[in-house]
């Protein structure tokens with residue numbers, strides 16, 4: 291008979307969000323929980339993205355948990371290998387292994403309104419949980435564009451987040467599709483190895499140098515010996531980024547001043563005026579994610595690299611054809627084409643109180659209350675939910691704010707006592723989103739003249755937070771019960787007639 295386990299909380303995903311939730315639950319004294327992970331190890335996006343050159347463009351001391359500082363970061367900007375090792379270390383240090391259910395892919399989860407719990411079907415058995423914390427992350431499901439003829443391509447094809455390390459690129463003719471944060475790290479890493487590299491650039495990114503350097507032994511010794519120096523370093527990195535926020539959210543014109551620095555960076559590396567023109571963006575700095583690399587432009591200037599300033603339109607046999615008609619014969623195609631962010635696949639697998647999936651509920655755009663809960667999905671919380679992303683700072687700060695909210699949510703359930711669920715009121719969700727969207731109008735992401743993965747199919751920015759991380763921290767410090775409906779189980783029928791569900795209004 292298939293195994294069934296009931297837990298207080300089921301966390302989905304074991305990246306920064308899922309592991310952070312697990313640590314926080316334990317700190318709240320909750321040990322009756324599992325972390326359901328579809329892969330065979332922890333790490334989330336930092337496990338899946340192992341492409342050559344993969345690194346973080348947020349400084350190491352800020353891109354880590356405040357409760358798990360690492361005095362031994364080897365570089366100011368960490369590589370994927372070190373971040374992944376850090377997450378393994380967090381898993382061990384905080385005793386999370388017994389909670390992990392690896393190779394358990396969540397196939398479907400459904401709210402049972404009678405039992406007031408989530409029924410969860412995974413690839414390795416079923417679970418039920420009073421509360422689900424969905425920490426699947428927005429950068430977990432690779433997106434490959436629907437390119438005519440791709441199926442008939444005789445060579446090698448893979449996505450940046452599913453790198454095939456067994457495929458030797460030495461001497462190969464490679465098409466790299468896309469010029470996002472992943473591609474600009476891949477290009478300089480593979481350019482010296484490949485025979486010919488053709489970069490398909492639909493939109494040129496703004497690129498600044500990344501001030502990466504080795505962290506000296508003396509610095510590490512200082513951080514180990516006097517931990518407050520590590521905290522101070524983090525505080526400084528955080529403060530600088532907080533000061534930048536209003537340029538993105540209120541005064542995008544200020545960002546125009548930095549465009550000159552970025553253009554100078556381009557001119558320094560690219561001497562050929564025709565190539566420089568191709569690589570010069572025509573939208574406001576910051577509208578798309580700002581990319582940091584000191585190696586990208588120099589790699590593009592190498593004789594074995596061609597930049598096709600056009601998207602990939604089709605594939606004919608071993609020939610890749612750009613939208614401008616350029617044809618190139620290649621041995622391999624690497625897609626650096628991003629992820630399903632505003633259409634995350636997990637949303638199709640979650641069925642809420644009204645019998646609708648999260649994807650159906652979000653058909654006109656993702657919406658949540660304080661980036662966490664959604665109307666119609668009681669006791670369901672998303673880590674890095676709608677409008678919690680950042681354009682310039684560390685997502686770990688946002689995750690930790692959401693963990694505060696999760697901790698208070700769990701406390702509220704305990705105080706209410708018995709079998710109980712909280713359901714975000716549609717009016718509260720609506721009010722929160724109106725506020726977020728009205729602030730979005732002035733941001734560079736909306737007004738900067740670009741298209742980006744921050745925007746959904748309707749042109750709404752449902753991914754980024756239009757404020758400082760400090761503001762989000764204050765907004766998520768506590769659960770405001772007035773924003774929720776308290777749901778208790780139906781009372782046992784005393785007559786043949788059924789009684790309506792007892793829903794308490796606390797507002």
Ligand code: NAP
Nearest residue numbers: 345346347468469470471472492493579601602626627628
């Ligand atoms: P991305 O930013 O979504 O970039 C996708 C790229 O693919 C864009 O340049 C897009 O062009 C291009 N594209 C899509 N379809 C195409 C087509 N048919 N032909 C040519 N180009 C096409 O994806 P990503 O680079 O994987 O990065 C996603 C996010 O991951 C980043 O924004 C960042 O948040 C995160 N990331 C972070 C780091 C880090 O250092 N912390 C590193 C890697 C990734 P358009 O611009 O024209 O749409």
